[in-house]
Amino acid sequence: GFQDFINASTKYELMTVHNLFRKLTHRLFRRNFGYTLRSVNDLYIQKDFSILNDFRNNMKTYYFADAQPADFSDPNFITKTNERILKLTKGLIKEALVN
CATH class of the missing domain: 3.30.497.10 (Antithrombin, subunit I, domain 2)
Known part of the structure; x- marks a missing residue:
């Protein structure tokens, strides 16, 4: 849950966190989900x-x-x-x- 999210930086390599954030941002902003973000x-x-x-x-x-x-x-x-x-x-x- 949320605690895992908070501790994510201790479980993943730093570059993994950067890459995951990039992918998340790309998906949220580049797709049409019926809302504007x-x-x-x-x-x-x-x-x-x-x-x-x-x-x-x-x-x-x-x-x-x-x-x-x-x-x-x-x-x-x-x-x-x-x-x-x-x-x-x-x-x-x-x-x-x-x-």
């Missing part, structure tokens, strides 16, 4: 930190996420990101980030 898979990393190419590539490959530098202290970044999330979730998530 939306997700915002952006990954923002404080601009002072460097993003390794391997990490960036793995995020795209396994999580369909684009790792991007961000300035969390910039109100324009917060506004722009919230507007993107608002649009992608069709208004369901109004303020994911707060200033």
